[in-house]
Amino acid sequence: MTIPRQGRRDRPDPAGAAFPHGHDPHDRNIRLAPSFPVLDDVQTAMTGVATCIALAAAEDLQARHQTERSTPDDASLELA
Structure with a gap:
């Protein structure tokens, strides 16, 4: 016998459900x-999670690369 959780039958938990009152x-x-x-x-879910992780890593790497290119290092100052 399955007992429904507080009257919610066959409905997925909302985003934030791992927190009190779903907040x-x-x-x-993401739960x-x-x-x-x-x-x-x-x-399927893990493919989505892995894609999100790869995208976040690529965005972080791109941001770091742009920051390094926009600020001169000590070696480039010596050549000037």
């Missing part, structure tokens, strides 16, 4: 905790 104060967390997902769903 994520910084709006930056990845389905009850019994099929393997195909887990693989």
